[in-house]
Amino acid sequence: MTLERHKYDVLVIGAGGAGLRAAVEAREAGLSVAIICKSLFGKAHTVMAEGGAAASMGNVNDNDNWMVHFRDTMRGGKFLNHYRMAELHAKEAPDRIWELETWGALFDRTKEGKISQRNFGGHEYPRLAHVGDRTGLELIRTMQQKIVALQQADGREFGDMEAKIKVFAECTITEILKENGKIAGAYGYWRESGDEILFEAPAVVIATGGVGKTFKITSNSWEGTGDGHALALKAGANLVDMEFLQFHPTGMVWPPSVRGILVTESVRGEGGILTNSEGERFMFKYIPDVFKDKYADNEAEADRWYEDQDNNRRPPELLPRDEVARAINAEVKAGRGTEHGGVFLDVSKRIPAEVIKKRLPSMWHQFYELAGVDITKEAMEVGPTCHYVMGGVEVEPDTAAAIGVPGLFAAGEVAGGMHGSNRLGGNSLTDLLVFGRRAGAGAAEYVKGAGANPVSDATIKAAADRIEAPFSRQGGENSYSLHAELQEVTHNLVGIIRTRTEIEEAIAKIADIRARSKNVAVAGGRKFNPGFHLAFDLDNMLLVAESTAKSALLREESRGGHTRDDFPGMNNKWRQVNHISSFDGNQVNVKAQPLPMLPKELFDLFDIHELEKYMTPEEIAKGGSN
Amino acid sequence: MARKLNLRIWRGDATDGGLKDVQVDVNEGEVVLDVIHRVQATQMGDLAVRWNCKAGKCGSCSMEINGKPRLACMTQVASFDENETITVTPLRAFPVIKDLVTDVSFNYKKAMEVPAYEHPKELAPGEARMEQIDVERSQEFRKCIECFLCQDVCHVIRDHEENKKSFAGPRFFIRIAELDMHPLDTLKNRKRKAQEEHGIGMCNITKCCTEVCPEHIKITDNAIIPMKERVVDIKYDPARMFAGILKREKRN
Numbered sequence: 001m002t003l004e005r006h007k008y009d010v011l012v013i014g015a016g017g018a019g020l021r022a023a024v025e026a027r028e029a030g031l032s033v034a035i036i037c038k039s040l041f042g043k044a045h046t047v048m049a050e051g052g053a054a055a056s057m058g059n060v061n062d063n064d065n066w067m068v069h070f071r072d073t074m075r076g077g078k079f080l081n082h083y084r085m086a087e088l089h090a091k092e093a094p095d096r097i098w099e100l101e102t103w104g105a106l107f108d109r110t111k112e113g114k115i116s117q118r119n120f121g122g123h124e125y126p127r128l129a130h131v132g133d134r135t136g137l138e139l140i141r142t143m144q145q146k147i148v149a150l151q152q153a154d155g156r157e158f159g160d161m162e163a164k165i166k167v168f169a170e171c172t173i174t175e176i177l178k179e180n181g182k183i184a185g186a187y188g189y190w191r192e193s194g195d196e197i198l199f200e201a202p203a204v205v206i207a208t209g210g211v212g213k214t215f216k217i218t219s220n221s222w223e224g225t226g227d228g229h230a231l232a233l234k235a236g237a238n239l240v241d242m243e244f245l246q247f248h249p250t251g252m253v254w255p256p257s258v259r260g261i262l263v264t265e266s267v268r269g270e271g272g273i274l275t276n277s278e279g280e281r282f283m284f285k286y287i288p289d290v291f292k293d294k295y296a297d298n299e300a301e302a303d304r305w306y307e308d309q310d311n312n313r314r315p316p317e318l319l320p321r322d323e324v325a326r327a328i329n330a331e332v333k334a335g336r337g338t339e340h341g342g343v344f345l346d347v348s349k350r351i352p353a354e355v356i357k358k359r360l361p362s363m364w365h366q367f368y369e370l371a372g373v374d375i376t377k378e379a380m381e382v383g384p385t386c387h388y389v390m391g392g393v394e395v396e397p398d399t400a401a402a403i404g405v406p407g408l409f410a411a412g413e414v415a416g417g418m419h420g421s422n423r424l425g426g427n428s429l430t431d432l433l434v435f436g437r438r439a440g441a442g443a444a445e446y447v448k449g450a451g452a453n454p455v456s457d458a459t460i461k462a463a464a465d466r467i468e469a470p471f472s473r474q475g476g477e478n479s480y481s482l483h484a485e486l487q488e489v490t491h492n493l494v495g496i497i498r499t500r501t502e503i504e505e506a507i508a509k510i511a512d513i514r515a516r517s518k519n520v521a522v523a524g525g526r527k528f529n530p531g532f533h534l535a536f537d538l539d540n541m542l543l544v545a546e547s548t549a550k551s552a553l554l555r556e557e558s559r560g561g562h563t564r565d566d567f568p569g570m571n572n573k574w575r576q577v578n579h580i581s582s583f584d585g586n587q588v589n590v591k592a593q594p595l596p597m598l599p600k601e602l603f604d605l606f607d608i609h610e611l612e613k614y615m616t617p618e619e620i621a622k623g624g625s626n
Numbered sequence: 627m628a629r630k631l632n633l634r635i636w637r638g639d640a641t642d643g644g645l646k647d648v649q650v651d652v653n654e655g656e657v658v659l660d661v662i663h664r665v666q667a668t669q670m671g672d673l674a675v676r677w678n679c680k681a682g683k684c685g686s687c688s689m690e691i692n693g694k695p696r697l698a699c700m701t702q703v704a705s706f707d708e709n710e711t712i713t714v715t716p717l718r719a720f721p722v723i724k725d726l727v728t729d730v731s732f733n734y735k736k737a738m739e740v741p742a743y744e745h746p747k748e749l750a751p752g753e754a755r756m757e758q759i760d761v762e763r764s765q766e767f768r769k770c771i772e773c774f775l776c777q778d779v780c781h782v783i784r785d786h787e788e789n790k791k792s793f794a795g796p797r798f799f800i801r802i803a804e805l806d807m808h809p810l811d812t813l814k815n816r817k818r819k820a821q822e823e824h825g826i827g828m829c830n831i832t833k834c835c836t837e838v839c840p841e842h843i844k845i846t847d848n849a850i851i852p853m854k855e856r857v858v859d860i861k862y863d864p865a866r867m868f869a870g871i872l873k874r875e876k877r878n
Binding site: 039040041042043045047048057094095098099101102103104106107108109112113114116131132134137138141145146148149151152161167169192221222223254255256257258261262362365366369370371478480481522523524525527528529530531532 | 653654655660667671672673674675676677679680681684685686700702723724725727730734738740741742743745749751754755756757758764768769770771772805808811
């Protein structure tokens, strides 16, 4: 059989928010674009985002601006963020939201007819543009329809709607191809037929999202297998800060089949409170020193905040996600959990039923249909779930170019740096838009200067052999059971709370599973065979898990989405260090690298006493990098 | 507590296939997709099923369960009798690829035929002002998760392959309605095109689509019927007909 081949200017791997935004930008720069996705078009995990997209438009509180948003983002990330990414994000987010409106998006409105904005954990002002609790769906559909609009324009110009943008749905990329040290294309297979496919292109944008399926309890769909993280590592790129995973504080805990599915933070933003089995509103006990001046320490003030935000501190339920997740974990460990091992989240006693159904419609449905719980009448049971990876491909902030691999770009969850050690809710949707656009523009700029870089026959053969391998093995291991084993290891040994001995045990076990994964054999044929698909996903998840465990071992402090039982506090020295993972063909190696220091103009945006909580006296004395 | 469930699964491809009986463990609170996954992990490693979010938000796991189009992730096993055999088959309106997976590309072709949103040229980004009450009408249709259950159940195409060419189906009638009701969209004649190019006239409002919609969108009442009524108003309005004659005469 002859190999299916395609040539494009830019390949976008992943059709979630970041990938689609990159594709729009590259096409509008005049280039031809292939969008490749593992699922059907429009099913990407972005649809699951509920709360909203954070942008300092100032529609609800006009004190808001990019500088306030920047400060909130840096605080949320405990100052480990790449300052330049946080700066670009805060500055450009409003334009990216307004742009969606010109493509047909319909956000909820304020009384003046502007885009409405809601409160969320860690954001000083109401900042999240939203559509009920299905904001992610609105984003993905708007961009999906923008792609169609561009295709229709191409149809009028070239007589073929797919002349310049084509979506390759249900197609998996197994390898990013390089020639002469630069990107040359990508290789993969159609999930439907199992037939192989070659893309030749000088630029590749990775926008594959997260790694949640590496863990046992996760809010991520099956697609979150860290493909882009692993593809980038294998192509010679670096991953930064893979020890930081966000456990969303509120996932469903019952029934077992929906364990991990997200309960949006908007439930708390709208007034939901957390209580333990003794009926205690426990979050007041868990306000860390660095946040004491921003969060109410008593119920009366916390409740007043919903009406008057200028004269009261925020309720502690709205602390950044890492703080709330750890608090819930501690309550359950102390024996004050619910019957199914969570805590209670309640809106029923605080908000009228019809308002709940209007503001949180999908939450109402989710609990009613999947758990038989009517959230307008009773409390929800919730607990932490693996939600988001802050770590990811190390990129050049302005262009989203992957460091070390000419022609490779990364945007969205798969890219690292933007969120530091912990992401604020709502910052993900605008991250996709801001850096998706920048990646598309960066790729377009690169392609203009790149010459032809054809893929050699030897490279093709090596990629094809790798796909064939699991079929030619006899007996051996089952990819489903190895995946389940890996999830146990990560959950138990490098999960929400970590210690040296357990991390070391995890590293050894991951290596063992990886060795056994070389013997994975696949039953059945190539046609739409999930066992075959999982064999490749498993390989990616193993690399991600190794990178996470090795980075977690090195970082001897607790910060954001990395909590060490043996090093409980935050240590300002560790704030100066990023962990860089690279792959040598056999194993992942992790080394420390200095984090770029804030320039003076950003340094000066903060109160010096706040910076003293995060920085060493020497850094404070310097007052910025310039 | 686990119990045994009798599950009957359609297995095969475009050339051949049939129902296979299996027994599988089921636990309290599980949905049909959970037991299908258990079959996949323990008995049929190559069983093809499309799924994604497992929370009723992405619309991937559409199939027919005891003959009814449903999302497998939102169908509780407990909603059936304990002794009842649950039969799962692929969507009937679309060609089978393998087992429970069908070729739904028809829908993506139809999506490309609906003219895109057109934003007012004079309105710069950030300048749009809309009332909440006005956006809500379109927002109802934008809840659509594109599970295509409404397309599958629609009898205009379910057993009539020949109608597919000239019929967009309920999913795209709500897309047209959504754009038509969009407070800012500037493209004219969307309703008329729904009639002339997308086949809304073939719908005889049996409301099957509304019944299967997992998002509870009132497809027939809020999108199809209002559009049909308006098309009639436009096409058979005596005043407009008279104006049309004058226009033609003027042109001639």
